Amino acid sequence: MEKPALYFYTNMPTPYQLDFFDALADYFRLTVVYFSAREKDRQWQLPSGSSKYDIILLKNNLIARTVQRYISSFHFSNRIIKVAKNANAAMVVVNGTYWSPNVLLALFFSKSKGIKTAYWGEPVFPSYSKAKKAIKQILLSAMFRNTDVLLAIGKRAVECYRAYGYSKPVYNIPYNINAGLFDLHSLDMNVLLQLKNKYKKEGQLIFLSSGSLIYRKGMDVLIRAFSSLPASLNARLLIIGDGTDKDKLIALAAPDKRIEFLGFQEKNMIPYWFNLADIFLFASRYDGWALVINEAMAARKAIVCSNQTGAAYNSLVHRQNALLYDAEDIAGFAAGILELAGDDKFRDSLAENAYQTGTGLSSSNMAKKMYELYRLDQ
Numbered sequence: 001m002e003k004p005a006l007y008f009y010t011n012m013p014t015p016y017q018l019d020f021f022d023a024l025a026d027y028f029r030l031t032v033v034y035f036s037a038r039e040k041d042r043q044w045q046l047p048s049g050s051s052k053y054d055i056i057l058l059k060n061n062l063i064a065r066t067v068q069r070y071i072s073s074f075h076f077s078n079r080i081i082k083v084a085k086n087a088n089a090a091m092v093v094v095n096g097t098y099w100s101p102n103v104l105l106a107l108f109f110s111k112s113k114g115i116k117t118a119y120w121g122e123p124v125f126p127s128y129s130k131a132k133k134a135i136k137q138i139l140l141s142a143m144f145r146n147t148d149v150l151l152a153i154g155k156r157a158v159e160c161y162r163a164y165g166y167s168k169p170v171y172n173i174p175y176n177i178n179a180g181l182f183d184l185h186s187l188d189m190n191v192l193l194q195l196k197n198k199y200k201k202e203g204q205l206i207f208l209s210s211g212s213l214i215y216r217k218g219m220d221v222l223i224r225a226f227s228s229l230p231a232s233l234n235a236r237l238l239i240i241g242d243g244t245d246k247d248k249l250i251a252l253a254a255p256d257k258r259i260e261f262l263g264f265q266e267k268n269m270i271p272y273w274f275n276l277a278d279i280f281l282f283a284s285r286y287d288g289w290a291l292v293i294n295e296a297m298a299a300r301k302a303i304v305c306s307n308q309t310g311a312a313y314n315s316l317v318h319r320q321n322a323l324l325y326d327a328e329d330i331a332g333f334a335a336g337i338l339e340l341a342g343d344d345k346f347r348d349s350l351a352e353n354a355y356q357t358g359t360g361l362s363s364s365n366m367a368k369k370m371y372e373l374y375r376l377d378q
Contacts, residue, residue: 002029003027003028003029004028004029004090004091004374005028005029005030005031005088005089005090005091006024006028006029006030006031006089006090006091006092006093006374007031007033007087007089007091007092007093007110008021008024008030008031008032008033008092008093008094008095009033009035009092009093009094009095009096009102009103009106010032010033010034010035010094010095010096011034011035011036011073011075011095011096011097012034012035012036012037012038013034013037013038015267015270015291016175016176016177016289016291017095017175018267019176019177019178019181019363020175020176020363020366020367021052021053022052022053022178022363023176023178023363023364023366023367024053024367024370025052025053026052026364026367027367027368027370027371028091028371028374029053030052030053030054031053031054031055031056031087031089032053032054032055032056033055033056033058033083033106034055034056034057034058035058035060035075035077035080035096035100035102036057036058036059036060036075037057056083058075058077058079058080058083058102059077059079060075060076060077061076061077061078063076064076064077064101071097073096073097073100074097074100074101075096075097075100075101075102075103076100076101076102077102080101080102080105080106081105081109083106084105084106084108084109084110085109085113087110087113087115089110089115090115090116090374091115091116091117091118091374092106092107092110092115092116092117092118093118093119093120093151093370094106094107094110094117094118094119094120095119095120095121098119098121098124098139098140098143099139099140099142099143103119103143104142104143104146107119107142107143107146107147108142108146110146111146111147111148116148116149116374116377117146117147117148117149118147118148118149118150118151118373119143119147119150119151120151120153120173121150121151121152121153121157121161122153122154122157122288122289122310123152123153123154123156123157123159123160123161123288123310124136124140124160124161124164125286125288126286136164137164137165140164140166144165144166144168147168148168148169149168149169149170149171149373150166150168150169150170150171151170151171151173151370151373152170152171152172152173153173153174153175153288153289153310154172154174154175154288154289154310154311154313154314155172155310155313155314156288156310156313156314157172157288157310158170158172171369171373172314173366173369173370174289174294174310174311174314174315174361174366175289175291175294175311176294176361176362176363176365176366177291177294177295177298177361177362177363178362178363178364179294179297179298179358179359179361179362179363180362181271181298182271182274182275182295182298182299183298184275186271187271187272187275191272192272192275192276195272195273195276196276199236199238199260199276200236200276201234203234204234204235204236205233205234205235205236205278205279205341206235206236206238206276206277206278206279207226207235207236207237207238207277207278207279207280207281207337208237208238208239208240208273208274208276208277208279208280208281208301209222209237209238209239209240209241209280209281209282209283210239210240210241210265210270210273210280210282210292210295211240211241211282211284211290211292212241212242212243213239213241213242213243213244213245213246213249213261214243214244214245215245215285216284216285216286216287217241217243217283217284217285217287218282218283218284218285218306218327219239219241219245219249219283220245220248220249220252221283221327221328221329221330221333222237222239222281222282222283222333223237223249223252223253223256223259224252224330225283225330225331225333225334225337226256226258226259226281226334226337227253227255227256227259228330228331228334229334229337229338233338233341235258235337235341236258236259236260237258237259237260237281238260238262238273238276238277239259239260239261239262240262240263240264240265240270240273241263241264242263242264246261249261270295271295271299274295274296274298274299274301275299277299277301278301278302278347279301279302279303279304279337279340279341279347280292280296280299280301280302280303280304280305281303281304281305281333281337282296282303282304282305282306282309283305283306283325283327283333284306284308284309284327285306285308285327285328286308286309286327287306287308287309287310287311288310289309289310289311289314290309290310290311290312291311293305293309293311293312293315293316294311294358294361296354297315297354297355297357297358297361298355298358300351300352300354300355301351301354302322302323302340302347302348302350302351302354303316303321303322303323303350303354304322304323304325304333304336304337304340305322305323305324305325306324306325306326306327307324307325307326307327308326308327312324315357315358315361316354316357319350320350320353321350321353321354321356321357322350322354323336323339323340323350
C-alpha cells in the first residue's frame, strides 16, 4: 500500500523534530517545509539531507527580516503561498508561532484545498491580564478556523487550547526523541571513556544541566543551589548550552570550581553527556515542553526539575519518577541534590521509573499515533 503524503511546515531545523521526522517517514511520504535554515538565537543547522523525506527551504522576505530583529520566530516568505497551493498532500501539519504569516497562510491554503489540516503547538505563553488574553484569543481565532484538528504538545497545551475555546478534536502529541540513541549499546564506548577520564574522578557524582543560557531557563537557580552545598561533596555540575547570559552565569559560578560550562553541543554528542551524568538538573522558569527531560528519561537518569515545564506537568510525579520544585526554590533544589547524592537506592528508583515513563514518548510511538489520527477519517 502506498504511503499517504504528509506536508510538515515548521520554523527551522531543531533536534526535537529531526527524530520525529525520521519516524514519520516510516508511515508517510513526508515533505518537510522549513521557514528558515535557522533563527538568530539558535545554533542548530539545517541537516545535509535525509533519504527518508524531502526538504523544502523557504527564505524570509524583507518584512520578516525586519520583524525578526525583535521577534525571532516571525516568518514570512514570498514562496509560502505557492508551496501551500501546490502541496499534493493527504495531510498537512503546521508548527510555529500561531500568528506568524507563514503558519496562517499554510493553514489557510491547505484547509481551502480540503486537506486534513492540523496545527502542532506548545501551550500559549501565559498572560495574566484580561487585555493580553483577549488579544491572544483574537490571534488564535484564525488558526482555530483553519484547522481540522489540533495536536497539542503535552497535557498543559491540551488544557490551554481548550481554555481558549478550541472545540474540534485535540490530541496530545508531545515533543519526542529516538530514545534508542541514548542506550549505552548505541554509543561509541571509546568516546564515553574519554569523557569519563576527563570529567569524572573516581567516586565523583556528575550533575548535568542542558539549555539556553538565558534567564528563563533558570541556570542561575541551579548554580546558586549547587554552590550552597558543602565543599566536601564530591560532585561536579556540568552545564551544556550557550546564550546571552553566558558571561553573567560564568561570573556567578566562578567561586565554585566544581561547576563547568561545556558550551553548545552538537546533537550527536548529547547522548554521551547524559550517559556520563548521574543526575539531571533543570530549573526552567517556563518551558512549553523541555525536550531535555525526554533525554534524561531515555538515559535512565534521576531528575531534579522545575514544575513549570510542560514535560514535568505531562509526565513527572514528585518522588515517584523525579523530584519537582518551584523554579525559584533554591533551597528545594539544594535539598533535592543532597538527598540524591546520599541515597543511591532512591536515586536508582527515580531513574528507572523515569525511564519507564519515557518509553511512551518515543518518536516511533508518536509517529504511529499521528498515522492513526490520519486514518480516523479515512
